[in-house]
Amino acid sequence: LHYSIAVIPGDGIGPEVMDEGLKVLKAIEESHGGIRFANDVMDWNCNYYLTHGRMMPENGLDTLKDYDLILLGAVGAPEVPDHVSVWELILPIRRAFQQYVNLRPVKLLKGLESPLRYKEHADLDFVVVRENTEGEYSNMGGRMHQGTPYEMAVQNNVFTRYGTERILKYAYSLAEKKPKKRLTAATKSNGINHSMPFWDEIVKEISQEHPDVHTTLYHIDALAAYFITRPETFDVVVASNLFGDILTDLGAAIVGGLGLAPSANINPERKYPSMFEPIHGSAPDIAGKGSANPIAQIWSLSMMMDHLDLPEISGVIMNAIEQVLVDGKVLTPDLGGKATTRELGDEIVRQIYEA
Amino acid sequence: LHYSIAVIPGDGIGPEVMDEGLKVLKAIEESHGGIRFANDVMDWNCNYYLTHGRMMPENGLDTLKDYDLILLGAVGAPEVPDHVSVWELILPIRRAFQQYVNLRPVKLLKGLESPLRYKEHADLDFVVVRENTEGEYSNMGGRMHQGTPYEMAVQNNVFTRYGTERILKYAYSLAEKKPKKRLTAATKSNGINHSMPFWDEIVKEISQEHPDVHTTLYHIDALAAYFITRPETFDVVVASNLFGDILTDLGAAIVGGLGLAPSANINPERKYPSMFEPIHGSAPDIAGKGSANPIAQIWSLSMMMDHLDLPEISGVIMNAIEQVLVDGKVLTPDLGGKATTRELGDEIVRQIYEA
Ligand SMILES: CC(C)[C@H](C(=O)O)[C@@H](O)C(=O)O
Ligand SMILES: CC(C)[C@H](C(=O)O)[C@@H](O)C(=O)O
Numbered sequence: 001l002h003y004s005i006a007v008i009p010g011d012g013i014g015p016e017v018m019d020e021g022l023k024v025l026k027a028i029e030e031s032h033g034g035i036r037f038a039n040d041v042m043d044w045n046c047n048y049y050l051t052h053g054r055m056m057p058e059n060g061l062d063t064l065k066d067y068d069l070i071l072l073g074a075v076g077a078p079e080v081p082d083h084v085s086v087w088e089l090i091l092p093i094r095r096a097f098q099q100y101v102n103l104r105p106v107k108l109l110k111g112l113e114s115p116l117r118y119k120e121h122a123d124l125d126f127v128v129v130r131e132n133t134e135g136e137y138s139n140m141g142g143r144m145h146q147g148t149p150y151e152m153a154v155q156n157n158v159f160t161r162y163g164t165e166r167i168l169k170y171a172y173s174l175a176e177k178k179p180k181k182r183l184t185a186a187t188k189s190n191g192i193n194h195s196m197p198f199w200d201e202i203v204k205e206i207s208q209e210h211p212d213v214h215t216t217l218y219h220i221d222a223l224a225a226y227f228i229t230r231p232e233t234f235d236v237v238v239a240s241n242l243f244g245d246i247l248t249d250l251g252a253a254i255v256g257g258l259g260l261a262p263s264a265n266i267n268p269e270r271k272y273p274s275m276f277e278p279i280h281g282s283a284p285d286i287a288g289k290g291s292a293n294p295i296a297q298i299w300s301l302s303m304m305m306d307h308l309d310l311p312e313i314s315g316v317i318m319n320a321i322e323q324v325l326v327d328g329k330v331l332t333p334d335l336g337g338k339a340t341t342r343e344l345g346d347e348i349v350r351q352i353y354e355a
Numbered sequence: 356l357h358y359s360i361a362v363i364p365g366d367g368i369g370p371e372v373m374d375e376g377l378k379v380l381k382a383i384e385e386s387h388g389g390i391r392f393a394n395d396v397m398d399w400n401c402n403y404y405l406t407h408g409r410m411m412p413e414n415g416l417d418t419l420k421d422y423d424l425i426l427l428g429a430v431g432a433p434e435v436p437d438h439v440s441v442w443e444l445i446l447p448i449r450r451a452f453q454q455y456v457n458l459r460p461v462k463l464l465k466g467l468e469s470p471l472r473y474k475e476h477a478d479l480d481f482v483v484v485r486e487n488t489e490g491e492y493s494n495m496g497g498r499m500h501q502g503t504p505y506e507m508a509v510q511n512n513v514f515t516r517y518g519t520e521r522i523l524k525y526a527y528s529l530a531e532k533k534p535k536k537r538l539t540a541a542t543k544s545n546g547i548n549h550s551m552p553f554w555d556e557i558v559k560e561i562s563q564e565h566p567d568v569h570t571t572l573y574h575i576d577a578l579a580a581y582f583i584t585r586p587e588t589f590d591v592v593v594a595s596n597l598f599g600d601i602l603t604d605l606g607a608a609i610v611g612g613l614g615l616a617p618s619a620n621i622n623p624e625r626k627y628p629s630m631f632e633p634i635h636g637s638a639p640d641i642a643g644k645g646s647a648n649p650i651a652q653i654w655s656l657s658m659m660m661d662h663l664d665l666p667e668i669s670g671v672i673m674n675a676i677e678q679v680l681v682d683g684k685v686l687t688p689d690l691g692g693k694a695t696t697r698e699l700g701d702e703i704v705r706q707i708y709e710a
Contacts, residue, residue, distance in 0.1 A: 082545035141549035153553035190437035194496035221604035249576035
């Protein structure tokens with residue numbers, strides 16, 4: 001088994017957590033005969049932008065297309081407006097490669113405590129399926145009357161039947177596999193009166209093709225509250241691009257923090273490379289201190305193994321992470337410890353070799 | 356002091372909690388000589404719609420205009436699409452009367468425990484200022500290619516300089532009055548690349564007029580997570596219409612639930628009536644059971660008293676609510692008790708007379 005990976009460490013803590021991710025990949029290779037990951041590291045980030053005036057080379061997407069997988073750290077730096085760094089790197093990749101499924105587990109790992117007073121491990125184990133190519137993140141829109149009191153900005157949210165059906169179908173196929181077969185869809189059709197009623201209609205259509213799945217539609221405001229009050233009622237939560245973005249950071253918070261949460265940007269048809277990344281950003285405030293938590297990045301590798309149909313290896317990575325958390329001796333500051341990024345990464349690697 | 360109030364109980368649990376609200380108003384009148392609230396009850400709701408084909412009479416807004424205040428229960432019923440009930444009643448009122456400030460306290464009351472494991476009363480006491488007239492709740496947009504695989508819906512988010520400046524100015528004026536003068540603004544300018552960078556620019560402009568206020572901009576995804584991990588860092592949170600909607604339901608969840616959280620729709624210029632309502636919806640699933648929590652509605656009356664510059668009466672109402680919560684004997688099911696809506700309302704009224 002030989003896989004080629006385009007590695008984009010990015011900015012801030014991105015390269016720091018990526019280093020640990022690459023160590024884990026190496027440990028997997030060394031401990032599992034016959035698997036080989038060929039990594040090429042791309043220096044596409046905000047520094048690259050400051051030098052070249054663009055986040056990646058003109059043929060960047062073409063270059064990436066030939067890889068089996070993409071591994072991303074985090075992108076964004078104070079010197080470059082976020083909408084530039086993101087719109088010229090992450091979002092084009094998600095779109096060009098039809099990574100229309102953004103899969104984000106909300107799962108309380110062994111050894112961790114939820115910040116929710118009465119919630120235990122069994123209460124916190126579901127997955128969010130986020131639409132990843134359209135919706136509220138459209139680059140359609142603009143401004144008028146600049147420099148006058150009448151200045152205004154308009155942003156178009158674009159929902160296509162095509163885009164909405166495919167994400168819902170994917171979510172339903174996941175829900176089918178869950179013991180309780182519960183699917184929760186986020187909407188806001190009471191306040192947002194064109195796009196969201198359309199979304200609801202398509203949810204209704206697809207739900208009728210899956211009568212065995214229990215479908216519930218909640219408005220995003222109520223749903224965010226239910227993440228706190230009854231997370232145990234979810235199996236698969238499906239949401240638009242923006243709503244999924246918000247719900248998954250919230251999801252990360254209820255299972256121990258942004259330093260842990262991974263994300264898979266999947267092209268289910270496998271026509272293009274899928275991309276694996278932490279949910280967290282580049283965190284310029286703690287960059288360079290060696291205090292970032294590498295677990296989100298490493299967990300994203302476990303998702304990559306699942307995508308490659310290597311569940312055993314995925315399990316090895318998760319067990320190693322959980323073992324380190326249960327031991328509780330080598331933890332980064334966000335987890336209440338004093339270890340560095342590297343020390344925590346080394347400890348996970350050690351567990352992988354031991355397994 | 357004589358105030359005229361247009362009372363719109365609405366649907367579902369709306370009329371049930373409104374009954375308790377009206378009892379409280381009466382108790383205030385009887386226990387405070389010289390204050391008079393003249394209530395007219397409007398039957399504008401989904402039933403009205405099913406009979407008349409509209410949520411309120413054609414001259415509904417004209418009728419409301421002559422009142423000093425509007426008191427709303429909750430609107431929405433399964434028989435009427437939400438975007439109809441909301442867009443023909445609540446949203447037109449918020450807009451026609453330039454109630455551009457939606458003020459929503461996130462405060463853990465005495466006698467209650469936060470579902471957040473390590474957060475205490477002192478950690479949970481801030482206010483969300485939500486833009487209430489434009490932004491993501493625009494009725495601009497539509498559909499194309501219906502009935503084909505190419506069907507799509509577009510929704511325009513509309514941000515005006517006028518609308519953005521006025522809400523930010525209001526939020527800054529509140530932050531000025533807080534001991535630590537912290538203002539947190541919600542954005543998503545990394546993903547939403549026209550409206551949100553515009554919002555950020557105006558935040559920056561207005562912040563420069565208030566150098567004594569500590570301004571922080573967070574992306575909405577991270578900010579939602581911070582509501583869980585560090586709510587103690589907020590004084591005033593200001594957000595667009597949709598982001599404010601999501602954050603305030605989340606805010607309600609971290610201080611004990613949607614049954615408690617009130618909301619004031621304010622026209623700061625006092626040219627038009629302001630409107631007071633619970634954050635919760637009409638909850639058709641529990642309607643008619645007498646189990647709804649009336650506290651959100653009653654707390655909204657306390658906000659109404661603040662708006663009328665009657666802080667002493669506002670305090671009487673809040674003390675009565677907190678006394679009942681501290682006693683812990685007469686609580687509705689959402690608070691872990693067995694009392695009915697009416698019993699809890701009666702208990703609050705009793706405390707008001709005792710005060
Ligand atoms: C009914 C609905 C449109 C409304 C809103 O989103 O504004 C409600 O959720 C609220 O928060 O007042
Ligand atoms: C960087 C940003 C645009 C991105 C998003 O909102 O999609 C991030 O928050 C994420 O969740 O992956």
